[in-house]
Amino acid sequence: MSSLTRDDVAHLAVLARIDLSEAELDRMVGELDVILGAVAKVQQAPIDGVAPMSHPLPLTNVTRPDVVRPSLTPDEALSGAPEVEEQRFSVPRILTED
Amino acid sequence: MNSDLTRATAAELADALATKTVSSVEVTQAHLDRIAAVDEQVHAYLHVDAEGALAAARSIDERRAAGESLPALAGVPIAVKDVMTTRGIPTTCGSRTLEGWVPPYDATVVTRLRAQGMPILGKTNMDEFAMGSSTEHSAYGPTRNPWDLERIPGGSGGGSSAVVASFQAPLAIxxxxxGSIRQPAAxxxxxxxxxxxxxxxRYGLVALASSLDQAGPCARSVLDTALLHSVIGGHDPMDSTSIEAPVPAVVEAARNxxxxxxxxxxxxxxxGEGYQPGVRARFDEAVQLLVDRGAEVIEVSCPNFDYALAAYYLILPSEASSNLAKFDAMRYGLRILPDGVDDPSAEQVMAASRDAGFGDEVKRRIILGTYALSSGYYDAYYGSAQKVRxxxxxxFxxxxxxxxxxxSPTAPTTAFRFGDKLDDPMAMYLNDIATIPANLAGVPGMSLPSGLAxxxxxxxxxxxxxxxxxxERLYTVGAALERALADRWGGLLIDRAPQLDASMVKGA
Structure with missing residues (x-):
């Protein structure tokens, strides 16, 4: 069983978009390693040839008639936004300059 | 009915309201008074909506006075876990990320409570985004167990269990x-x-793990639980996983x-091993009472339940890491700019906001889920867990x-002390060992009191x-056991809970 390194956790934190502090990283490496060791038990179960189950119910596609129905007003939709401009969500830059 | 309206069952309150023996305003005010008297000690509510609850109560009283035919629980107040969106009432999920967020829409469960004419007293405390078994992971501080204020009320729904246990609401969502309904109940x-x-x-239930999450009723008696179950259940076109069938006959079963x-x-x-002796003793006695009432009891083996905890703690973090990606500081929730960065990018703002807005347990589970879903590890972890499922x-x-x-016993132990398992995530996870299999398979489960250890x-x-x-079978068996135990005890177990009034606190 491969164990998690501090670099692994730092990389996962980047993927998960969480800016962990150095102290958080130090603590989490050990904690996650213990949890991973415990949950790896699934690999010992008699799972050879068993179909995976993603959901408790047989899922079927659900559609509705394509008609307008009541929905949020623009003000309601924007009511929780950290920043609003011209009736739109205002966000930080998404591209690097130049 | 007890002259103290907060001690009455929801069924008793519904009857008294229907016969106009009491008004909904009286019942609602009695609970608001109780909240004012004891919630400083219990800390079960994150938000109390006195004005909204009283307005709903007045409206129901007026409609009843006008001779309108009203639903069964009209006028009976209720508390709602803070993971359900409530239009006009803050919804935080116990997280800093959503501090002060006022949703612009109601969850379907909330819509049904309002349609029923049930005043919403407030929102109950919980572990952040429902991750935990003690409420110690709430960003707003833990809820205290009304039986012993130094102990946990269960989790994640410790606020909902504590409000009904401390008579601050007859019912809660x-x-x-x-196990976040059953373990707190236990x-x-x-x-x-x-x-x-x-x-x-699940429409309007802020998702933790979409294939496992299920809302349900919390109360002090089996019949009250059934009454609430029948009101919130049933098909909803807004939830693509909602079952298109009538609610099982839970109220009839509870009466029968x-x-x-x-x-x-x-x-x-x-x-057996790992279960506290007093928990096992009360369980064995409860089973014997069911035998005395004519049930046949046999032992069955579910050998793969031994892998359930491991499978759950891969499937849940995986789904959670995906569900919580929506907290990106763009459309709602906390936005924090990173320190010392000029003109930060959206990605940097996102990462800084999620670090500031999420607590330790949420971060742990998001990172774990991200790992379990990564290419190269997917088959070994998430894939294997799905096969165990x-x-x-x-x-089953x-x-x-x-x-x-x-x-089975609902939880391996009685309420533990604050801090006992906070630094050992695996020890905390073991609280759910008996409740998890039902979520993985999607089957229904109930917890009711078996006694005191x-x-x-x-x-x-x-x-x-x-x-x-x-x-409905949960309610048939639950009602039979509740009656047998009440005969033995001369009332429900909850009648023996500490009063929590000022004199009791001084004497303690």
Whole structure:
């Protein structure tokens, strides 16, 4: 069983978009390693040839008639936004300059 | 009915309201007074909506006075777990990320409560985004167990269990992803049901793990739990996983409570080692009471339940890491700019906001889920866990071919002290060992009190599990057991909970 390194956790934190502090990283490496060791038990179960189950119910596609129905007003939709401009969500830059 | 309206059951209140013996304003005000008197000690509510609750109560009283025919629970107040969106009432999920967020829409469960004419007293505390078994992971501080204020009320729905246990609401809404309704019920001497997956709409329930989450009723008696279950259940076109079938006849089952001839299976893998002696003793006595009432009891084996905890703590973090990606500081929720960065990018703002807005347990589970879903590890972790899930569903199928319901202790121990398991995530996770299999398979489960453990005098719970869509069997068995225990005790267990009034606190 491969164990998690501090670099692994730092990389996962980047993927998960969480800016962990150095102290958080130090603590989490050990904690996650213990949890991973415990949950790896699934690999010992008699799972050879068993179909995976993603959901408790047989899922079927659900559609509705394509008609307008009541929905949020623009003000309601924007009511929780950290920043609003011209009736739109205002966000930080998404591209690097130049 | 008790002259103290907060001690009455929801069924008693509904009858008294229907006959105009009391008004909804009186009932609602009595609970608001109780909240003002004891919630400083219990800390079960994150937000109390006195004005909104009284307005709803006045409206119901006026409609009743006008001779209108009203729904069964009209005028009976209720508390709602803070993971359900409530239009005009803050919804935080116990997280800093959503501090002060006021949703612009109601969850379907909330819509149904309002349509029923039930005043919403407020929102109850919980572990952040429902991740935890103690409420210690709430960003707003833990809720205290009304039986012992130094101990946990269970989690994640510890606020909902504590409000009913401390008579701050006759009813509450909970949600159960791995036991968050049942384990809190067990450790507070109350009743709670996780319905069949798809039995209650998830629309407006802020998702933790979408294939496991299920909302359900919390109360002090089996009948009250059934009354609330029947009000919130049923098909909802807004939830694509909602079952298109009528709510099982839970109220009739709770009124009937006849277990003669029923086959009850004791799950060999959920008991024994690791379970507190007092919890086991009360469980054994409860099973004997069901035998005395005519049930047939056999032992059944569900061998793959031994892998359930491991599978759950891969499937849940995986789904959670995906569900919580929506908290990106763009459309709602906390936005924090990173320190010392000029003109930060959206990605940097996102990462800084999520670091500031999420607590330790949420971060742990997001990172774990991200790992379990990464290419190269997917088959070994998430893929294997999904196969174990199939094995667990098959164990249930085999068991329910032999018996009508399964029983086990709800949780391995009574309420533990604050801090006992906070630094050891795996020890905290073990609280859910008996409740998790039901979520993985989607079957319904109930917890009700089995008595007080000898070694600490704290409540223990018994869990009943039924096949999918046979929720009524939980109430048949639960009602039979509740009656047998009440005969023995001369009332419900909750009647023996500490009063929490000023004189008691001074004397303690």
């Amino acid at each position: 909970g949600t159960d992803t791995g 450790v507070t001497g109350t009743v709670g049901t996780k319905p069949t997956y798809g039995g209650v709409s 409570g006849d277990v003669s001839g029923m086959k009850i299976g004791i799950v060999r893998e959920l008991g 199939t094995l667990i569903a098959q164990d 199928e085999r068991a329910f071919a032999k018996v009508d319901v399964l029983v 000898d070694e600490d005098g704290l409540p223990a719970g018994i869990q009943i599990l039924a096949p999918a869509m046979r929720d």
